[in-house]
Amino acid sequence: MQRNCCLFFFILIFNIENLKAQIPQVLNNSYANLKALKSLSYCTNFTEENPFNPGDFFRGTTKSQISYNDNSSVNFKKEERNINLGQIFTREIYNNSKLHTFDLVDSTYTKDDIKGGVKSELHEIISGTLILLRKNPSKILQYNDTLFNGKKCYQFLIKAYDTLANGNHDYTFKTVLIEKHSLMPVYYKEIGAGTAFKDGFPIGRLKFFIEKSFIDIKVNELIVDTEIKTDGFHELNTSMLNVGEIAPPIDVIPIANDELNDISVLKAPVKLVVFGSTTCSANPLSNPMLNRLHSKYSTKPFSIVNIYTGDKVEQITKYVQNNSLKFPVFFGTRLLRAKFKTVGTPNFYLIDPNGRIVASISGYSNSLEEELTTKIDTLLKKIY
Numbered sequence: 001m002q003r004n005c006c007l008f009f010f011i012l013i014f015n016i017e018n019l020k021a022q023i024p025q026v027l028n029n030s031y032a033n034l035k036a037l038k039s040l041s042y043c044t045n046f047t048e049e050n051p052f053n054p055g056d057f058f059r060g061t062t063k064s065q066i067s068y069n070d071n072s073s074v075n076f077k078k079e080e081r082n083i084n085l086g087q088i089f090t091r092e093i094y095n096n097s098k099l100h101t102f103d104l105v106d107s108t109y110t111k112d113d114i115k116g117g118v119k120s121e122l123h124e125i126i127s128g129t130l131i132l133l134r135k136n137p138s139k140i141l142q143y144n145d146t147l148f149n150g151k152k153c154y155q156f157l158i159k160a161y162d163t164l165a166n167g168n169h170d171y172t173f174k175t176v177l178i179e180k181h182s183l184m185p186v187y188y189k190e191i192g193a194g195t196a197f198k199d200g201f202p203i204g205r206l207k208f209f210i211e212k213s214f215i216d217i218k219v220n221e222l223i224v225d226t227e228i229k230t231d232g233f234h235e236l237n238t239s240m241l242n243v244g245e246i247a248p249p250i251d252v253i254p255i256a257n258d259e260l261n262d263i264s265v266l267k268a269p270v271k272l273v274v275f276g277s278t279t280c281s282a283n284p285l286s287n288p289m290l291n292r293l294h295s296k297y298s299t300k301p302f303s304i305v306n307i308y309t310g311d312k313v314e315q316i317t318k319y320v321q322n323n324s325l326k327f328p329v330f331f332g333t334r335l336l337r338a339k340f341k342t343v344g345t346p347n348f349y350l351i352d353p354n355g356r357i358v359a360s361i362s363g364y365s366n367s368l369e370e371e372l373t374t375k376i377d378t379l380l381k382k383i384y
Contacts, residue, residue, distance in 0.1 A: 023142050024133060026154050030183040031126045039067045040120055042217040049209040051196070053278045053319045058083050066120050067223045074118050076225045087312065093228055094118050100228050106334055108236040122214060125176060125185050129158055146177065148187050149215070153177040161192070168205065170194035182219075188212045198281045201366070237341050240349075240360045247273070247351045248339040252307055252330035255316050265328045268303035269353035270379045272372065275337060277345040278311045278319040285364045286346045287323050293372065294327035300380055304328055309337040348372070352379055 034040075044062040049055075060083035067076045077094040089104040094114065102109045119127075133140050139162075143155040158174040170193060177187035192208040241247070250273065254261040274290065276283050294304050304327040308316045313331050320329055340349065343362045350359035350372065359375050361368065 022154070023137070023140055023156070026142075026178060026183075027126060027130050027133060030178055030185070031123075031130055033183045034120070034123050034126060035072045037068055037072075038220045039065075039223045040122070040217070040219055041065045041221065041223065042122070042214050044121065044212050044214055046210070046212040048211075049207075050279055050315075051206040051208050052203075052281070052284055053315065053322050054207065055322070056278065056315050056318055058088075060084060060088075064120065065223050067225070074120075076223065077118055077120075078226055084312075088310075093226055095225060095228065100230075102233060103236075106338075107233050109230055109233045110236045121212075122185050125188055126178075129156070129174075129176060132158065132160060145180070148177050148179070149213075151186070152180045153186060154180060161194070165195075168193070168195075172208075182217065184214070184217050186214050186217070188214075196281070198285060198364075201285050201364070203281060203284045237338070238343060239341065240343050240347060240362055241341050241357055243357055243360050245357050246355050247349060247357050248336070250305060250307075250332075251336060252305070252332045253313075255313050255320070255329055255331055261328050261330065265303040266305060268301055269383055270300075270302040270376060271351045272302070272304045272376070273340070273349040273351060274304060274306040275332075275340065275342045275345055275347040276306055276308055278308065278315050280345045282344075282364045283346050284323065286368070287325060289364075289369045291324070291326045292369070293376075296373075297376065297380075301383060302376060302380065305330060307332040307336070309334050309342075350375055350379075353383065 042064055044064065046058075046060060046062065048058045050058065060081065062079055062081045065076075065078045066074055069075045074094065077092070079092045081088070081090045081092075083089070086105070091102040091104060093100045093102075097114055097117070099112045099114050099118070100109060101112070129140065139159045141157045141159070143157060146153055146155045154177065156176045156178070158176065159171070160174060161170065161172040163170050172190065172192035172194075175187070175189040176185055178184065179186045188210075189212070190208060190210040194205065196203040196206045250266055252263070252266075254263055272293065274286075276286075290304055290306065306325070306327055306329045308319075308329070309332045311319070316329060316331060319325075340347070346364060348359065348361040348368075349357055352358050358379065359372065361371075
């Protein structure tokens with residue numbers, strides 16, 4: 001019996017050490033396999049939770065086509081992404097060091113010069129894991145092989161970040177499955193929690209969830225470069241409406257049937273019109289400021305009109321609850337956003353009793369509240 005126990009533990013230790021030795025071999029072989037490709041196409045099915053709006057999930061697909069130069073750099077890359085059944089629908093085409101991004105819902109596009117080229121997501125998963133392996137191999141664990149979509153896979157858990165801070169468990173854990181026959185990554189999951197920052201400002205403690213599966217992987221097939229056509233599209237706006245211009249009519253829909261969000265707030269002589277997004281990392285910075293402004297001027301002829309145009313009403317309602325917004329929030333169309341010439345989010349337009357813009361501000365800064373307060377006070381003094 002004693003001999004059998006010794007043999008069992010010997011086999012167990014041998015298997016553990018064998019798995020450890022397999023980690024660099026599997027990852028290096030997978031990386032070499034990706035580097036040797038002439039072309040690659042695949043489909044990504046993904047689910048991602050909005051960290052700024054817990055319980056709001058984005059689901060969709062991305063179709064990718066990539067061709068490579070002889071030195072393994074990307075020659076051509078095309079990706080089409082469909083999120084939440086067309087709520088967001090984009091196409092990206094990379095060719096000759098230029099990236100064209102088309103928004104198929106808004107009929108807009110951008111063109112950017114890309115230094116250093118682009119990569120496939122499969123390549124980034126493996127190369128990123130290899131970098132961590134070289135820096136701290138103890139953070140990468142190999143579990144027993146598993147089946148995914150009926151195929152045998154190597155299974156890795158990557159503890160990219162794992163610490164206790166101020167009594168909180170801050171972590172980023174990733175799961176990667178690599179199909180044993182093709183050596184291609186076929187599954188990726190990332191979960192995490194921690195304090196997030198935007199431009200040096202703390203946003204708060206957030207949780208993350210991303211899950212992706214890679215299917216219909218095809219290698220070394222002919223991929224024809226897609227001709228880039230901008231017919232029917234216009235370049236994305238890069239400048240807001242100017243101070244002194246008359247603001248467009250505000251045509252919005254209340255997201256809640258209550259006094260706070262009543263459409264009558266649009267009649268306030270002085271209005272701060274804000275364009276926001278539930279997915280933008282800068283909006284959580286401005287939300288507390290807007291709560292304070294709403295409270296400060298609650299008895300004055302002033303109103304905040306916060307408008308969301310790229311989100312569904314259900315998403316906005318959940319966001320209001322999750323972020324404890326106390327000011328009026330409305331749903332607006334993409335056409336309204338275009339008329340106001342928004343540039344990202346948040347955008348702020350302070351409008352006087354004559355409908356004229358007296359402040360046009362893009363983005364958040366630590367001086368924004370003071371700037372807006374000064375201008376609002378000046379306008380209100382003219383009314384009294």
